[in-house]
Amino acid sequence: MIVTVTPNPSLDRTFEIARLVPGEVLRATAVHHHAGGKGINVSRALACQGIPTVAVLPVGGAVGERLAGMLADLGVEAAGVEMAGETRTNVTLADADGVTTKINAPGPDLTPAEVDALVATVETLLARGPRHLVAAGSLPGGAGDLYARLAALAARHDTSFVLDSSGEALASALEQGGVALLKPNDEELAELVGRELVTVGDVVDAAHEVRRSGVQELLVSLGAHGALLVTADDVWWAGGPAVVPQSTVGAGDTALAGFLSTDASPDRRLRTAVAWGRAAVLLPGSAVPAPEDVHEDVVRVVHRPDPTLVLKEL
C-alpha cells in the first residue's frame, strides 16, 4: 500500500479551447473536472492500475465534499481531515496544440489543529506498513513545517519518504533530510540549485548536489524529453517518440506513481514511469491512464547517457 498526502488539494477544472488569446472571450469546446492536487493524482493513477493506496487530504466546504465524492466514485480510499476553509479550484486552459495554461489558487490556510490532525492521520496509516509515504504539492499557509514533520514521522516508522514539491516548501523539507526519492522536473531542480540546467550532465551534477542534503535518489522529469533517474552511483534516461499531448497536467504525478508502482530494477521502474507519464498526456485534463493506455514497449532506456547531450534535444 502507498500513502499519499496532499495538503493543498484542488478541484481541477479544465477548459478545452481552440487557442489562447489574452483579452478575448474564449468559448470552451469541452469542460472536464478531476479530483486534483499532486498526491491525489498519484493515488488516482495507482488506483486506476489496481495498486492499493490511501490519499490523505484536508476537506473543506462544498468543493471539498465534491472532491471527496469524486475519489469515492473512483474507488480511491481517502482519509479526509475536516478543515474550516473551502477546498480550492484550479483552472487549466488546454488549447488544441497541446499547450496548457494553468491558474492555481492559493488554497485556504490550515489551522495548527488541522495540521496536527493531518499528521495524526498519517501516523495511523503508517502503522499499516505502507511501502512509501508520498508528500506532494504546495503547502498552504499555516502548514510550513508539515513536510519536515512527515519526513521525521516516516523515518520513525522506517517508511520510504517520497517528496514532490517546489519553491520554499521543497527547500525547507530538504533541510530536515530523510528523503528517499525526490521528483522535481528540470525547472524545479534548476530553481533549487540556483542555476540553469542545459545538458544531461548539468542535471546529474545538480542531482548529486541535492543528494548531499540527504536525498537518496532523484527522478527528474523532462516533459516531452522523458526523464532521468539519478542514484548514488548510476544514471539512466528514458523517453519515447514525440506525441501531441491533450493535457500535460498531472503527467509528472502519474510518472511518479508509475515509478513507485513496482519494486523492479531502477531501469524498469524508470521505463514504467515514462510510459505512465506519456499515457497521461494523451488524456484530457488531469485524467490518469488505465492499463490498456500504457505502452512500455515504445519507451527507450539508456544507461549512463552522454552527459554532453542537450536536454531539449533528447
Ligand SMILES: Nc1ncnc2c1ncn2[C@@H]1O[C@H](COP(=O)(O)OP(=O)(O)OP(=O)(O)O)[C@@H](O)[C@H]1O
Ligand atoms: N509533451 C509530452 N510528450 C510526451 N511525454 C510527456 C510530455 N509531457 C510530459 N510527458 C511525460 O510525463 C512525464 C512527466 O512530465 P513533466 O516533466 O511535464 O512533469 P511535471 O512538470 O512534474 O508535471 P505536473 O506537475 O503537471 O504533474 C515525462 O517524464 C514524460 O514521460
Ligand SMILES: O=P(O)(O)OC[C@@]1(O)O[C@H](CO)[C@@H](O)[C@@H]1O
Ligand atoms: O499548486 P500545487 O499544489 O503546486 O499544484 C497543484 C496542481 O497543479 O498539481 C496537479 C498537477 O501536478 C494538479 O492536479 C493541481 O491543480
